[in-house]
Amino acid sequence: MPHIAPTQIPQQAFDWYDDYAHGDIDRRTFLSRLGSLSVAGLTLGAVTSALTPNYALAEQVSFNDEDIKGTYQEFESPKGHGKGRGYLVVPSKMTSKAPAVLVVHENRGLNPYVRDVARRLAKQGFIAFAPDALFPLGGYPGNDDDGRAMQRSMDSEKIDHDFKAAASYLKQHASTTGKLGVVGFCFGGYVSNMLAAATPELIDAAVPFYGTPAKGNLVKNVKAPILLQFAENDKRVNATWPEYEATLKANDVKYKAHFYPNTQHGFHNDSTSRYDPKAAELAWSRTLAFFKLHLA
Template identity: 65%
Template sequence: MSKKLKEDIPQEAFDWYDEYAHGGMNRRTFMAKLSTLVAVGYSMTVLTSALLPNYALAEQVSFNDDEIKATYETFDSPNGYGKGVGYLVTPTQKTGVLPVVLVIHENRGLNPYVKDVARRLAKAGYLAFAPDALFSLGGYPGNDDEGRAMQKALDGSKIQQDFIAAAKFVKTHQRSNGKLGAVGFCFGGYMVNYLAAIEPELIVAGVPFYGTPAKKELRKNIKAPLLIQLGELDERVNSSWPEYENDLKSAGVPYQMHMYKNAKHGFHNDSTSRYDKENAELAWDRTLAFFAENLT
């Protein structure tokens, strides 16, 4: 039997990974399902290299780039885990106050891909701050499996309070112009929706990438314009969109939704084969244009 290529991997394998990554199945079950594809001609190496992240691929802006400066900053979170830490990236070519963007990671802590997103924003002229929800447990552990387990073990309500505290910290930073936007991916997309709903004046623009909405009773509070980025093949998240759209319309929230053709959940993450370069670049261009319109 000839070995099948990465490009031929069926959509169901990506669905299994999505279910595994979001707690719907354990690793043993996930690997067992992948084994059924080995039986029909795929190698396990091809499957795991396609589905699991390789963060060496994700660096678009080097941390040594002389147009940015990156530091780790600590903030107080009295209603969360007491203290938080985040990756603060500042453009070195600009003086004075800056528009600010909070960058929110997936459900596995502050991994290299999300740090790179913060650097991309700083290169574009923003003060970018990416908190790590895993700080209370020692921070992102260096691999997504362990990071996912660590985040799952934390109290979700305290994590939410940590991100509220992070938003207030960077919004009032000495380099901030007072206008805060937020962009997040997966869990981070949910957090953008949550921040827009829980304190209506906290952010003035939100870009949730494939994130589910805040609880229904909170949605009426949203005032900030939203740019909602969805992948066409992401059935789990997309199933929440019709009701969310109705609630945004009822609340009079200005929003745009873009559904990216043939894009999977995680299509912006360039460390895995879910990455869709054309759609990711289009979504990012739209993100930068949206922030320029609302934050500057």
């Protein structure tokens, strides 16, 4: 199937995919709407394929890379689902303790893209841990549609507690310095904001990518420096920012927000046509610099 550039896909199609990815419409409705578009020279199958993830494109750091070592580790989560499990990646040639970063997936479990993000962090000298919210149901099932349905079926409050427990596990890990950052994407962006607010004693720096803020009055508890990454074409998430920013200002939180021009929600995910290489590289370089500054 030929490669499709993001500029070839109408904004409406991206918006419908966002609705579908967040459970606002089902797959049949999504495909029906795509079929109503007139896109010169492109078939429905080509557009659908371009919008949905191809994880063969997402590996920037091999799981066999000699500079890192990845294992799966379980942790206790008494207020969540009892136990959690995640992908722990450490630099293979550590001579001293290292700062840690919790990596939080989107709303469909620990897919290959997010595991790769954990490996990218370990390549930069961090200890990275990427929990899988779907572990109580057997883990990420190998495809996003089933993963999305599985995560939607779960108790969201228990999922939040599982990520709090994961943060505590990583903060106390014997190989870390005790400094802990969190980065997350979409749902993981929400979790990054939530953890900064709900567990300020654990989080030393947070980087939410296109994530909504913590719910209710909890948002007032954010203490750690926060770097917020937004896509320009992301009405759903961006609508929450003015009130969130006002709260951060009122509470003297150190923050910086970046809006990346002409980008879509999910622009950092290199497995779909929403990926914007320049914006993703810039956002990631800012993320690394932010963690190196605040977790040193």
